[in-house]
Amino acid sequence: MQERKIKLVFSYRGTAYHGFQRQRVLPSVQGEMEKVLKRLVGHEVSLAVSGRTDAGVHARYQTAHFITTCGIPGERFVQAMNTFLPDDIVVLESKEMPFDFHARYDVVEKTYRYRILNQRQSDPFLLDRAYWVRVPLRIEQMRAAAEHFIGTHDFTSFCSVRTHVDSKVRTIYEIRIDVEERDPYVKGQGQDIWLTFRGSGFLYNMVRMLTGALLEVGKGRWTPEYVKDMLASKSPSVRKVNVPPQGLYLWDVKYKE
Amino acid sequence: MQERKIKLVFSYRGTAYHGFQRQRVLPSVQGEMEKVLKRLVGHEVSLAVSGRTDAGVHARYQTAHFITTCGIPGERFVQAMNTFLPDDIVVLESKEMPFDFHARYDVVEKTYRYRILNQRQSDPFLLDRAYWVRVPLRIEQMRAAAEHFIGTHDFTSFCSVRTHVDSKVRTIYEIRIDVEERDPYVKGQGQDIWLTFRGSGFLYNMVRMLTGALLEVGKGRWTPEYVKDMLASKSPSVRKVNVPPQGLYLWDVKYKE
Incomplete structure (x- = not known):
């Protein structure tokens, strides 16, 4: 399967999360998003984010990317993810990017x-x-x-x-x-x-x-x-x-x- | 003891409450406020409000009054109550009123x-x-x-x-x-x-x-x-x-x- 890179732009209210970064047990923004993505694309997904935020910190316009072999068009992830995400995380944009794009290194x-x-x-x-x-x-x-x-x-x-x-x-x-x-x-x-x-x-x-x-x-x-x-x-x-x-x-x- | 009438102006975020009105078990704005007032004035207090609000409804500028025999100056209730109230209820003004004032009937x-x-x-x-x-x-x-x-x-x-x-x-x-x-x-x-x-x-x-x-x-x-x-x-x-x-x-x- 062809690997593709998808960029996501999203907001979250940090109050309920122990920061962006995935945690073993505690709820995290990354954990919630990767759970939803796995369900949509059918394989494990790892988000690369522009930068982590600490517990309780909010984001109006955070950016991340992930790699997938699924065939879902890039722009479809907005509605698909928002259907399953908790109310305090909202995806605003999604787009397929050239493979050399990186959400952290290209900032x-x-x-x-x-x-x-x-x-x-x-x-x-x-x-x-x-x-x-x-x-x-x-x-x-x-x-x-x-x-x-x-x-x-x-x-x-x-x-x-x-x-x-x-x-x-x-x-x-x-x-x-x-x-x-x-x-x-x-x-x-x-x-x-x-x-x-x-x-x-x-x-x-x-x-x-x-x-x-x-x-x-x-x-x-x-x-x-x-x-x-x-x-x-x-x-x-x-x-x-x-x-x-x-x-x-x-x-x-x-x-x- | 002399009975006095105190007017309160307050804000609340209604999300966590089953409405303004006192409930037997469920949390209410009135219940929280009367609990704090009892502690401050040393007797049971009953708030008369301008009008009830339903569960989940907010107030920016709600008004109520109560009768007390305590000697606390009217304007002191702002700080005294805010010290003990939960964060989602905030008293903005307190004032002793003439005894014929009524928070509901005088609106x-x-x-x-x-x-x-x-x-x-x-x-x-x-x-x-x-x-x-x-x-x-x-x-x-x-x-x-x-x-x-x-x-x-x-x-x-x-x-x-x-x-x-x-x-x-x-x-x-x-x-x-x-x-x-x-x-x-x-x-x-x-x-x-x-x-x-x-x-x-x-x-x-x-x-x-x-x-x-x-x-x-x-x-x-x-x-x-x-x-x-x-x-x-x-x-x-x-x-x-x-x-x-x-x-x-x-x-x-x-x-x-």
Whole structure:
């Protein structure tokens, strides 16, 4: 049988899963998708993804590929998979690709967004999808600190100590901080803050640790200069601040043409 | 001890509850709130609400009152209750009121909104908070049909047969249909449609049955004139179309000054 390569684009709400990666027992996004694919194509399938996401992290536009010998037309996988997938995973696009396409190695740009609910009271509708910060944030200071991350840097100070890669050099093209006023009619409603990180790629926990550092600045605990020095120190043992997964979204993955 | 009347304004996500109303065994919003209040004030508390909501229905701005002999200042209940309430119920305001205030009888206007996700694929982030309709909707036809509901009418044809009230006459001030384009970058993403109903009050299941009728029009199955005739027939046995609870939000409750 002819082997073909199929690319999938999909969204998921990470709340119910122990991350993207297949687990022996615990539910995972990859596990659910491979189970459905096996049923459709009649053989074991292994998904190659653009990059894993941690437990509780969401994806708006994740990309993966798989190899199959089945005859199902590439674009048919959208409806076929959505029929069997749980409601919190939705396939948006499927397409047969040239055999030299690779969902991980061909990535040229990734965008992550981190959502912060900044107001005195919580919001029952944003529980699993934003990080609630009660104290007011100094947005201009956060923007000043974010400037130091733009460009090509060694991000050793801003990734998990469990990061095992050859190089911790990455390029960040843009960090944008958008502030939206929430429903001003409802008392205690404040701001919906979205941090957008666009770069060549990100290390393990890097977006959450950059966000953690920017939040320390926003709270007035760290200065933008302190963050600049942290970056320059390239130290794995520098004090890192992580933020919870429910605010993080893999927003977009771009490939070379 | 002096009896005082405290007004509460609160939001809840209805997904985990069998409606607002206290149940003997099943979880309810009222049950959770009364349990927390009892703990705070040291006596049994009974909440009088602006109106019940069904299982799975949400509230952005629900209002209730209770009577207490405790000495806690009225505005302190916000933080005190939020400390003990589950995450999907949040108190936004609390205030001591004159003793003649009543959270149900003094209502002069209510607003409900119904959210429809109108696109080919589902969205994992709107599962419990919108009704997914795949087929394209004829919005202008829906707006034409909605016009017939505006004003003072007997809504016998658009409420549950289990509605036990003296009069089924209600006044609708406004029905607005807002259409927002969703993320056009993501394939298969369509429209976020919000139906807003503002009126003197609504009968049991009335907003959902009005929405159901408007959706039949939007799908081209009913004409606006058919809906007009349904209303005029004032018949409890007319064919009604209900829509699921997860799209419905009690949006606002207004009181006489």
